[in-house]
Amino acid sequence: MNNHTLLSIDETAALIQAGKVLSLAGDESLLAQLPAGRWIAGTIPYFVDTEGGIETRDHIFVTELTAADGATVDIRSYTVDTIRHIAEDAPDNGYTIVILPAMSAIHTEFANHGRDYEQMFLKPLAGWVAGVHLSEIGKATPKVFNGLTGAMLSDQAVALHVPLPSTMTAVIHILNLFRQDPDADVITFPGDGFSATTCHVNGEPMLFADYLAARRINTRHPLVADYNGARINTSYQQVDQDSKTVKFYAPVFAGIEYRQAAPIGDYVREFDALAEGAHDGVQFSCNCILNYLYGELQGRRTGDLAGPVTFGEIAYQLLNQTLVYLDVQHHD
Structure with missing residues (x-):
């Protein structure tokens, strides 16, 4: 069986009952019917399957963690007060898959402070932010599931800790179309958060919404920060000219220098090129809802990488407009 694929509820239940270790994504009504076992899950109706991007509420996207030993994995739920211990x-030697419910206090906590957690960046941590159908934002609540306990949660995170033998190593990869435009202005913000009103542009204070309007910035392209060579996107959610507030899908941080992303050519073609090639040993993959929308991925593949389409990707910290995957490499 392909270990990254859409399955029926009965096929998924059979894998759970067979003792497989699974990371699942699908509609809340389907996930709530699954038997207890070694699995975690989050809600979302969008996926990139082996046949291409698809929207469905009738199937569950099943990722079988083939390198995991069901006897040694550790499944835990985390609250706002305990999520800081996730890396500890x-x-x-191994890896962790974590799922957070979007628009929750724990989503905000992890986004704002995750990079400062003890031992973060020392152990591979990947995952995603569960969501809802785009037409139901503000009406439905994203959920995560702890398959071990059967708990359906809207205010906690779930994590699957996977130990690996000494002959294996987990590696996280971030595929990011965007890079800083070297000719763009340097933008800084006075505080951390998922929204901003004021900013400094090349050291000069101004209202960020007015700056975006005056420069006719394409907000489909994110702000990009350079974290010691790693390109981290912060994507735009909404620009409210009435309140002069700009909302983001991930927080901006005070003291970090941002530039607008450089223009790209054909979004779909460049994304396909970035994702192409053989990816052996992949245990987990996810792609951003913004890539799905702006890249018009419905019916189109992203190389051989398949997984849920998310409200945020996690590769140690919260990311936007990326594709994240984790593979397990064998060595002597």
């Missing part, structure tokens, strides 16, 4: 709880 992770195995010394």
Whole structure:
């Protein structure tokens, strides 16, 4: 069986009952019917399957963690007060898959402070932010599921800690179309958060919404920060000219220098090129809802990488407009 694929509820239940270790994504009504077992899940109706992008509420996207030993994996739920221990709880050699419910306090907590958690960046941590159908934002609540306990949660995170033998190593990869435009202005913000009113542009204070309007910035392209060579996107959610507030899908941070992303050519073609090639040993993959929308991925593949389409990707910290995957490499 392909270990990244859409399955019926009965096929998914059979894998759970067979003792497989799974990361799942699908409609709340389907996930709530699954038997207890070694799995975690989040809600979303969008996926990139082996046949291409698809929207469905009738199937569950199943990722079988083939390198995981069901006897040694550790499944935990985390609250706002305990999520800071997630990296400390992770195995010394192995990896962690975490799922957060979007628009929740724990989503905000992890986004704002995750990069400062003890032992973060020392152990591979990947995952995604569960969501809802885009037409139901503000009406439906994203959920995550702890398959071990059967709990359906809207205010906690779930994590699957996977120890690996010494002959294996987990590696996280971030595929990012965007890079800083070297000719763009340097933008800084006075505080951390998912929204901003004021900013400094090349050291000069101004209202950020007015700046975006005056420069006719394409907000389909994110702000990009350079974290010691790693390109981290912050994507635009909404620009409200009445309140002069700009909302983001991930927080901006005070003291970090941002530039607008450089223009790209054909979004779909460039994304396909970035994702092409053989990816052996992939245990987990996810792609951003903004890539799905702006890249017009419905019916189109992203190389051989398949997974849920998310309200945020996690590769140690919260990301936007990226594709994240984790593979397990074998060595002597």
